[in-house]
Amino acid sequence: MTRTAPVRRRTPWLAARVRAVRSETSVSRTIVLEVPGWPGHAAGQHVDVKLTAPDGYSAQRSYSIAAPPSGDLVELTVQRVEDGEVSPYLVDELLPTDELEVRGPIGGWFTWRPSEPGPVLLVAGGSGIVPLMAMVRERALAGSTAAFSLVYSVRGPSDVFYASELSAADIPVRLLYTRVAAPDRPAGRITAADLPPSADAKVYVCGPTGFVEAVSEVLLARGQDPASIRTERFGPSGG
Incomplete structure (x- = not known):
């Protein structure tokens, strides 16, 4: 019998609104996003972030999640990459109430859960x-x-x-x-x-x-x- 591999559906893009921002260093910033419908995540996972310009051009990058799940909140810390398309905007220009899109959570191997023992x-x-x-x-x-x-x-x-x-x-x-x-x-x-x-x-x-x-x-x-x-x-x- 021949088995057909299941089709993996991509996680959909979700609308996100900036709740707060705070500086970490001169070239990095933590961004707290409110993402209605966020399914939750494990420590160590990441998300894709997409920015779309008024003319329709879009760019996306992946960023690690910086904090445990907290309802619809997703916290990222982004370091500016010189000449980058996304990180300079996120670090230098993004403001509370601004909107963007996120997709995730992504990744399941590089994670840690409280049920796991140490060290x-x-x-x-x-x-x-x-x-x-x-x-x-x-x-x-x-x-x-x-x-x-x-x-x-x-x-x-x-x-x-x-x-x-x-x-x-x-x-x-x-x-x-x-x-x-x-x-x-x-x-x-x-x-x-x-x-x-x-x-x-x-x-x-x-x-x-x-x-x-x-x-x-x-x-x-x-x-x-x-x-x-x-x-x-x-x-x-x-x-």
């Missing part, structure tokens, strides 16, 4: 902190006791997303600077010495492609089970 190691490079922050917030909201730790690599202190929130987090957070020396570490890229023991942990790594590959190589070289490593990467895409 969990989160490793972020640059704006790769966004989906991992959703996991940190989900854990706190659910009152989970799963052991979490976060290693976050950025150029310098002014590039840290969610700085105040991370400084008050009830999990170990280590900030690494690639271009600014810190009291306990010279400036530079992430190394094996920067990562805590993780043999029994599920590891989530998110950031630019080169960063994700470097962290994965370090983990595998010290014997981490490949099945325990989940990665999400991004590269130049026009923004």
Whole structure:
């Protein structure tokens, strides 16, 4: 008997209205969207965002969701990509009550749910902190006791997303600077010495492609089970 594979229907576009915006760094901004009919999401998922100009031209990009589900609210954090089509508008021009379209949630593998046990190691490079922050917030909201730790690599202190929130987090957070020396570490890229023991942990790594590959190589070289490593990467895409 020949079986026909089921047809997968694409998630429809939903109208979204900007509820609030707030700056994270000089080049990034958190956007809170109200999306009637939003089906909910898991920490680690992302959405497609579409902007349409008055002449009908449209452009879309994918952005990670930054916070746990909260009714019809969807929170994104976007970093401006120079010469991009979408991110400069979202970071520099979008205002409360403005409207756009979103589609999602998308992705089911790079996710964490409160029912899952720890330990969990989160490793972020640059704006790769966004989906991992959703996991940190989900854990706190659910009152989970799963052991979490976060290693976050950025150029310098002014590039840290969610700085105040991370400084008050009830999990170990280590900030690494690639271009600014810190009291306990010279400036530079992430190394094996920067990562805590993780043999029994599920590891989530998110950031630019080169960063994700470097962290994965370090983990595998010290014997981490490949099945325990989940990665999400991004590269130049026009923004």
